[in-house]
Amino acid sequence: MEKHREGGAAMKFVIITGLSGAGKSQAMKSMEDLGFYCVDNLPPSLIPKFAELCFHAKGDIEKIALVIDIRGGKFFDDLFESLDTIEKMGYAYEILFLEASDEVLIKRFKETRRNHPLSPKGRIIEGIEAERQKLSQLKSRAKHIIDTSNLTSSQLKEEIRKIYVEGLKSENLTISILSFGFKKGIPLDADLVFDVRFLPNPHYIDTLRDFTGDDPEVRKYVMKWPESIVFVEKLKDLLFFLIPYYIKEGKSQLVIAIGCTGGKHRSVTVANILYESLLEKGYRVTINHRDSVKVVRE
Structure with missing residues (x-):
């Protein structure tokens, strides 16, 4: 009482x-x-x-x-x-x-x-x-x-x-979205790993190479392909299905790793979209781009 x-x-x-x-x-x-x-x-x-x-x-x-x-x-x-x-x-x-x-x-x-x-x-x-x-x-x-x-x-x-302050009432599960590059290895603490190297790579576009998935130009390029749109929707559906079961199991931390070759373009784009979708659903979620470094030209 x-x-x-x-x-x-x-x-x-x-x-x-x-x-x-x-x-x-x-x-x-x-x-x-x-x-x-x-x-x-x-x-x-x-x-x-x-x-x-x-x-x-x-x-x-x-x-x-x-x-x-x-x-x-x-x-x-x-x-x-x-x-x-x-x-x-x-x-x-x-x-x-x-x-x-x-x-x-x-x-x-x-x-x-x-x-x-x-x-x-x-x-x-x-x-x-x-x-x-x-x-x-x-x-x-x-x-x-x-x-x-x-x-x-x-x-x-x-x-x-x-x-x-806000009186968060969601279950005791923190979801961490992590983008990475396979060149530097798969994150050791990842619970779920998704490979997006099959998507068209902005690295081979001269005007996009120095940018990252945080830039709207790269995101627009990655998500303009039909396979990108279908994959992201299916991935969101899978996660929305799985997460309640992880909560029921009593899991307190779920690390979802999204990987591409260098961890700079495709993985960052998809990770950002997942983060936004899970946030809208009211889940406690964080995001980290392990290998994303934007090149600055003088």
Whole structure:
């Protein structure tokens, strides 16, 4: 039951948690920008008392976000008991859970030269696997799950804004559209890969070679062919059919990779069209062009 202040609206009480390296600190900064009063690494045993203080603040504090994770060590084990306690007290809360793929987490730890909290002297992957297991029950209680594997800091901030400002009600699935060039290899984290090298190639048109699929001239050329139009429509129909089943399965991240030879023209065009269509359907979707570089002539 959501508890309201006397004569006032319900307080928004959010617990930010998830995997180490998944972006909890960035999420907290985004919440602060949205007017949340944020506390990092509060011992879970103190949550009930903290919640009581906030809910009796007589309107001074309307939005709270707590970052709770395995940095708390043995104190983290008190979390579920504390959550049960505040529920019995009648205080409503919701969990925002952040995660990312093993490959991305390993890369982030190596870039920052940090050790994993659960494996300070061992392999990073061992710490990640242990943390996934430790947080599995907490993840199952999350209202919102964001996979940050393919999100930039600004994209994560936008996702959080959509949830806590616009009241996003879509399922916990983030769809990442990724264009790429087969010359540089297929993305390792791709769930679905579609090859568009059969479409007419703007690379062989002198006036289009230096442009990308983000330019209207290239998009117009790629989509003027009957096979392009039919393919894109069939691809959209396939994705509209598949996505609800991925949501039903409980998948939190779906990476759709569109590839052409260089990753600059055809794949970018098709990726952009898919992104626009999925956005119109109300899905949580991001886009990234891995190999698209526009040539600038002096």
